[in-house]
Structure formats: structure tokens, C-alpha cells
Amino acid sequence: GGxxxxxxxxxxxxxxxxxxxKCQQNFNHDTMYWYRQDSGKGLRLIYYSITENDLQKGDxxxxxxxxxxxxxxxxxTVTSAQKNEMAVFLCASSIExxxxxxxxxxxxxxx
Amino acid sequence: xxxxxQTEGLVTLTEGLPVMLNCTYxxxxxxxLFWYVQHLNEAPKLLLKSFxxxxxxEHQGFHATLHKSSSSFHLQKSSAQLSDSALYxxxxxxxxxxxxxxxxxxxxxxxxx
Numbered sequence: 614g615g616x617x618x619x620x621x622x623x624x625x626x627x628x629x630x631x632x633x634x635k636c637q638q639n640f641n642h643d644t645m646y647w648y649r650q651d652s653g654k655g656l657r658l659i660y661y662s663i664t665e666n667d668l669q670k671g672d673x674x675x676x677x678x679x680x681x682x683x684x685x686x687x688x689x690t691v692t693s694a695q696k697n698e699m700a701v702f703l704c705a706s707s708i709e710x711x712x713x714x715x716x717x718x719x720x721x722x723x724x
Numbered sequence: 725x726x727x728x729x730q731t732e733g734l735v736t737l738t739e740g741l742p743v744m745l746n747c748t749y750x751x752x753x754x755x756x757l758f759w760y761v762q763h764l765n766e767a768p769k770l771l772l773k774s775f776x777x778x779x780x781x782e783h784q785g786f787h788a789t790l791h792k793s794s795s796s797f798h799l800q801k802s803s804a805q806l807s808d809s810a811l812y813x814x815x816x817x818x819x820x821x822x823x824x825x826x827x828x829x830x831x832x833x834x835x836x837x
Contacts, residue, residue: 617767646824653733656768656813656827703768712758713825715767 615640617716619704624721628696634689634719636704643708645687649673650701650718659702662687691721698723726751728814730828738836743786743801745831747814750795755816757790757797758825762811771812772799804835 617638626632638645646661658671660679668679678690687704699722705713727750735745749757762768772781774790774797781788786801797814811832815825 648827653829655829656815656825658824661824712770712773713760713768715769717765717767 615642615714617704617706617714619702619716619719621719622717624719626691626694626721626723628694628723630691630694630723632691632694632721634691634702634704634721636687636689636716637685638687638704638706638714638716639685640706640708640714641684642706642711642714643684644706645681646705646707646713647671647677647679647687647689648703648705650703656703659689694721694723696723726753726755726816726818726826728816728826728828730812730814730831732831733829734832734834736834736836737804739806740803743799743804743808743833745799745812745814745833747788747797747799747828748795749797749814749816751816751818753818754792755818757788758815758817759786759788759797759799760813760815760827762813764810768811768813804833806835806837809833809835 620635644663647659648656657673659673662681680688701718703718704716707713729748757774759771760768761771788799813830814828
């Protein structure tokens with residue numbers, strides 16, 4: 614079986630800081646995703662990528678950039694962290710009609 | 725547009741009682757429906773996926789039936805266990821090769837002894 618690894622697990626930033634979250638998968642899946650998880654708001658799609666160097670915006674892309682450097686990795690950048698922001702960022706991958714496989718998440722806190 | 729509604733934010737019940745978590749959807753196409761489960765500090769994992777041939781998917785004692793007439797895919801289990809305590813998401817996929825899902829807000833299930 615495969616695994617999705619997200620780094621770091623915990624990220625503490627300062628207001629206005631640019632922060633980068635990384636995701637690696639060894640499923641050899643084509644498509645990768647970044648979701649944001651907030652309590653009571655479900656999972657909201659930020660960006661996804663259907664192949665290397667492809668980027669597609671989700672519903673929550675404002676304030677974020679993403680990069681698909683190679684098939685196995687997908688990074689997300691918070692362009693300017695908002696004060697008191699707290700959220701979990703989940704990376705996922707899939708291929709064709711397979712279900713999404715998720716990583717364990719990166720927990721962000723902004724001071 | 726396409727959407728998923730989970731009406732309960734929190735469901736609390738006693739071990740051994742039946743479970744039903746509600747999920748309804750709106751879609752202009754014939755979507756696939758999913759249930760994902762997320763235990764505390766873990767990644768969400770697929771629990772169930774709807775079939776195209778109206779079979780009822782089952783896993784770990786949970787089952788769900790896709791009712792196109794009422795646009796529903798409620799999650800059920802006959803007898804709750806303490807280990808079922810988790811966050812449950814209903815989601816829909818419009819198909820295609822992206823696998824992009826639209827998630828509901830989630831329902832937290834708390835099972836008490």
C-alpha cells in the first residue's frame with residue numbers, strides 16, 4: 614500500500630508570513646489535492662492538480678499558491694498568514710475513479 | 725449548483741443503539757456518493773461508496789443506500805460501538821478523471837457507554 618506524507622505536522626507562523634506546506638505520495642496517483650478543514654465548515658478545496666505542472670483552483674484558492682513540482686509531490690503556500698488563523702490542511706491523491714486517499718494533515722496556528 | 729447537506733453537526737447516542745447519519749445532495753448529474761470517516765488526529769478514510777447498480781455498500785457494519793428519488797445517502801448501523809466515535813463526512817463526485825469531491829459540513833458521532 615501507499616502513503617501520503619505531509620510536512621510539517623504542526624506549523625506556527627507569524628501574521629503576514631509566507632508559509633509552505635509539503636505533501637508527498639507514493640501511490641503513483643495522477644491527481645493531488647489540498648483541502649482546508651475548519652471545525653463546522655467541512656472540507657473545502659483550495660487547489661488540485663491532475664498531472665505534473667498542472668494547477669487548478671478550488672473554491673478557496675484566494676490567499677494561497679500551489680506547486681506540483683513532480684508527480685509525487687504537491688506543495689501549498691499561504692501567501693500571507695492571517696492573525697489568529699487556525700486550521701488543518703489536508704493533502705489527498707487519487708487516480709481515475711479511485712477514492713481520495715488523505716494525509717494526516719498539517720495543523721496551522723498563526724500568532 | 726452541486727452541494728451536500730448534513731443536517732446534524734453532533735449526534736450523541738448510547739452504545740448498542742442504532743446509528744443513522746443524514747446526507748442529502750443536490751446535483752444536476754448522477755453523482756457518486758461517499759462516506760468518509762475521520763477518527764481523532766487521523767486522516768479521513770473512505771468508509772463507503774455508492775454503486776451504479778443500486779447495490780447497497782457495506783463496511784465495518786455500516787451501510788448506506790442511494791435513493792435518487794429523495795437525493796439521499798444516509799449512513800446506518802444497527803448497533804453503535806464506542807470505537808465508532810468519529811467525524812463523518814458525506815461527499816459527492818460528479819465523475820470524470822479528477823476525482824474532485826464536494827464535502828458536507830460533517831457530523832460528529834459520539835458514542836457513550
